[in-house]
Amino acid sequence: METLESLLAAIAPTGESRDILNPATGELVGKAPIHSVADLDAAVDAAEKAQPAWAALGHAKRSEIMNKAADALDENAEALAQLLSREQGKPLNGPNARFELGGASAWLRTAAATPLETEVVVDDESGHAEITYRPIGVVGAIGPWNWPIMISIWQIAPALRMGNTVVVKPSEYTPLSVLALINVLNSVLPAGVLAGVSGDREVGARLSSHPTIGKIMFTGSTATGKAIIRSSADTVKRLTLELGGNDAGIVLPDVDPKAIAEGLFWGAFINTGQTCAALKRLYVHDDIYDEVVAELTAVTGAMPMGVGTDENNVLGPLQNKAQFDIVDRLVESAKSSGAKVMVGGNPDRDQPGYFYPATIVADIENDNPLVQEEQFGPALPVIRYSKLEDAIAMANGVEVGLGASVWSADASKAREVASQIVSGTVWINSHGGVHPMIPFGGSKQSGYGLEFGVEGLKALGIPQIING
Known part of the structure; x- marks a missing residue:
């Protein structure tokens, strides 16, 4: 050994x-x-x-x-x-x-x-x-x-x-x-x-x-x-x-926001968001938007981040300065546009390491760079929608298609929505999980x-x- x-x-x-x-x-x-x-x-x-x-x-x-x-x-x-x-x-x-x-x-x-x-x-x-x-x-x-x-x-x-x-x-x-x-x-x-x-x-x-x-x-x-x-x-x-991917998640209005919050968090923030098939854009129906944002913010704020060899931490730094700068630029752009940072978004630039705090950004427009570009880090934009067809169109509106997810209490409805999303994999009520016997690959670019x-x-x- x-x-x-x-x-x-x-x-x-x-x-x-x-x-x-x-x-x-x-x-x-x-x-x-x-x-x-x-x-x-x-x-x-x-x-x-x-x-x-x-x-x-x-x-x-x-x-x-x-x-x-x-x-x-x-x-x-x-x-x-x-x-x-x-x-x-x-x-x-x-x-x-x-x-x-x-x-x-x-x-x-x-x-x-x-x-x-x-x-x-x-x-x-x-x-x-x-x-x-x-x-x-x-x-x-x-x-x-x-x-x-x-x-x-x-x-x-x-x-x-x-x-x-x-x-x-x-x-x-x-x-x-x-x-x-x-x-x-x-x-x-x-x-x-x-x-x-x-x-x-x-x-x-x-x-x-x-x-x-x-x-x-x-x-x-x-x-x-x-x-x-x-x-x-x-x-x-x-x-x-x-x-590359810029995975979308669509949350239907029939879910329990508290029940899905931790699943949404890990779908987005596994490996501190540095995962090709991580959840990178979240579309939430207007009826439950505020509740989902609140529950997701609470979960995000409670997750310990720090040096990886500390047994208590579950989130670490970004791996390199170039990636830190990408995440930092995109969040600052979101702030400038008037989007609301619910938690995070304020890195300590004087500490050692490339730590960017886990960040939830609400009230953001779909055309914002944080939504349209792959951030590959711990910053999740949450976009409000009222019509399901609009959410599907926004989910499909990028040139990549690695993964996506649909969150609903109705499995058959979730599968119906999933069939309209252009991506290699669509998960139902989870995001990003892989299995050694389930084929995995992307579509589009x-x-x-x-x-x-x-x-x-x-x-x-x-x-x-x-x-x-």
Whole structure:
């Protein structure tokens, strides 16, 4: 079992490095290696050489090894959570660092256990045809800084299960957690099957254009996703892109405001709002608007925020100064427009760390930048509506469509509304929850391709039709 210190020692750079600082305190967490394009090329070459033997093991043996890797992950979960909390900023408790490590283990085990049977599509007097899936080869995985360990596993697990090898490029903001994760997994996996390369945009651009890489999995901004599409085009790579979101929630007038307040809060503020599929715009019917705002304000004001390693906190800092500035700008814009800040909105700019208080903004117009732009932080605008068709139109009125939610005491009515919302997922009376067997993906400019479950496994293989 590793300690925090031994995890950092195992990934300590031998060459050029840069400091990684705790976003809550400004203290040094560790030093990250600065890998080069040549380092990436070497990792891809090793992965290409290792892939045939890994594929030849077959699904059962690969799954057995993956379960042993999950055991190693569980054995080292606390040290990884401590590192994650310091590097990313999220608290240990609540739906945060320890939760993330538990989810990573669950997704790894589920990918190992999910069957993908040969599908017979025709079997009659006209003939016999079936679909099976072959490995792609080498998969490039580019991850974000908000859920660095969990999302890395979302990319790694199905790729390995399908017989691919994987080269991971973590975010420049959170490389240590991902490199430590890979080091733990590699205590079980065969050499060359999984590698991490910590580099800058040049390394990422090379990964997305590398002729040996057969598929790119990317979670991050829509702008970066578009750049990956362009750079991958010449080699016709397969892509799974989970891009930006600006998720809407619609609250119907038949709900109990007090009963839904905590669900609304966590839908919006999980990981201090730094989640692609978090609730980012809330539309509430005029009949219950004031009550919903009051109950949500009370819940928000009671949630403790602070340094992640304090066991009492459930909200942490924003991970980096650039994200703090985005949230700050959008809330200040809302204030200037006459919107009403019910709680929060007043960061202490003299304290260490990128802390922005959990903020509820009421009496705000739908065209306000805080509503129309993805804030990706702890500031939720609550917009009043009187006609349901107007709320649906406003929910659909942005160019992204990752997730949405409908809140109602009438499940059939909620599903009717959900069917009119253009997004990859619509939750009923909750927001943002994911399950390893339920496919997840976006619509519009939130990307394409599905992750999780059987569909997620298929996305990491090349379909082959056997006809005859």
